[in-house]
């Protein structure tokens with residue numbers, strides 16, 4: 001054979017090269033949905049023994065599943081969708097991962113290069129559409145660029161503040177033939193995330209924390225991302241500083257740890273909100289200070305000096321102005337702080353800190369979470385009981401968005417990071433179920449439970465078919481209150497009980513489960529919760545449990561939008577200031 005013919009024989013299609021690129025990136029599981037412009041990738045997948053593809057039932061779910069996978073494993077998740085409608089269906093998932101900062105790479109099909117802009121069949125300008133909701137995006141316009149772009153995409157998705165990267169793959173690039181030349185090194189001179197905090201800022205911050213009389217640590221999603229939970233726990237315990245967390249920072253300090261204040265914000269703990277409102281130093285790590293956390297910005301921690309550690313320089317002093325900014329990776333910064341603390345033997349004034357702790361305990365005693373009173377099965381009882389039945393299994397808990405999400409955050413005690421999978425920034429109903437599916441694929445031995453509302457579960461309910469096809473044993477606990485509960489709650493309090501379009505009907509979820517080939521149970525009494533959970537866990541199959549609950553339960557504590565954090569509504573009766 002001549003050298004030229006030999007080279008021709010060794011040529012691969014763009015689609016085959018694409019799979020080799022994924023293999024080199026360490027990817028072995030992807031979520032996707034085929035279509036005309038990526039059919040050549042599916043052809044290449046047909047005999048591919050190094051990538052397992054999960055066929056979802058909707059592209060939005062493919063991206064949420066990839067994010068769920070990324071959240072629990074710490075590895076990037078991958079979704080593959082076709083051009084036009086497939087890519088458009090993926091947008092919500094991309095935006096969701098962007099706001100919560102999780103690393104996923106979404107590959108979208110595109111019409112052939114020479115058809116772009118010609119109103120070609122199934123064309124959508126996905127690079128344009130996703131510009132504002134992804135970390136970076138690419139259109140591959142030359143097959144020779146494909147290995148470099150895929151390598152860069154994974155690098156950008158997983159470094160600095162993680163996020164979604166979109167790679168648009170024109171059909172002709174995937175069918176063209178070429179040689180696979182792996183890329184060894186990434187050269188991105190304009191992209192240099194800062195990992196180490198400035199040493200002088202770190203010393204200043206440490207000094208300020210040691211001198212503080214009423215300090216609080218606020219731990220956010222960045223702590224999960226950088227794997228800094230041990231460091232934050234050590235710092236809090238060593239310096240004697242109470243820790244509150246954002247929804248994204250759940251489990252970064254153990255819920256049953258001595259210094260734990262639990263969640264802050266709109267539905268955060270009364271005592272956590274009061275502690276932040278009254279602290280003199282707030283040490284915020286890996287949080288964006290979004291409005292659900294700060295309440296009225298002008299009055300947020302208004303007497304406090306604020307130290308803010310974040311890997312993303314853009315989030316520093318964006319919402320809350322900061323006294324000591326530290327740009328860097330949370331783990332590195334906290335490590336450096338601890339090292340300096342031990343080496344230089346900083347002193348802590350334990351007496352004043354004890355007084356502060358005693359004050360917090362007083363707030364804690366005064367205001368526990370609301371008591372439950374109703375004839376019907378109460379949603380809070382369901383979540384507490386799910387916690388009791390599963391805490392020893394250390395399960396992954398996903399949620400949808402609504403009241404059930406806030407009750408889960410309040411009542412399920414998360415002792416580990418990456419244990420709660422929930423949509424924080426975008427607040428996407430329909431996220432939980434596919435994300436739970438992705439989480440279950442990522443951690444095959446874990447019990448994975450999606451706590452859902454009856455509204456939310458109907459948004460991506462079709463993924464039950466995916467779970468059945470691959471026997472992904474996700475348990476969906478539907479907190480069925482017959483309403484879009486969280487909106488109904490706002491209508492009750494703020495719109496004179498005008499329940500406009502929030503009463504929602506449901507199918508018979510037991511029959512739905514059975515129709516899809518899954519297991520279904522209905523629970524209406526508290527005593528049936530534990531035995532049903534046991535059956536669901538033992539089944540090791542996809543299960544729906546329909547918990548028929550009191551429709552009018554409210555989520556308290558509640559800081560009304562725009563109010564300061566300490567204006568906490570504890571019941572329908574009044575505001576505690």
Ligand SMILES: Cc1ncc(C[n+]2csc(CCOP(=O)(O)OP(=O)(O)O)c2C)c(N)n1
Pocket residue numbers: 400401402403404405427428429430452453454455456457479481483484485486487
């Ligand atoms: C995709 C999407 N559409 C609309 C909303 C607005 N929204 C937030 S909570 C909520 C109600 C959720 O109802 P349900 O899933 O039944 O949960 P519940 O509040 O009753 O626990 C709605 C409509 C949203 N967050 N996401």
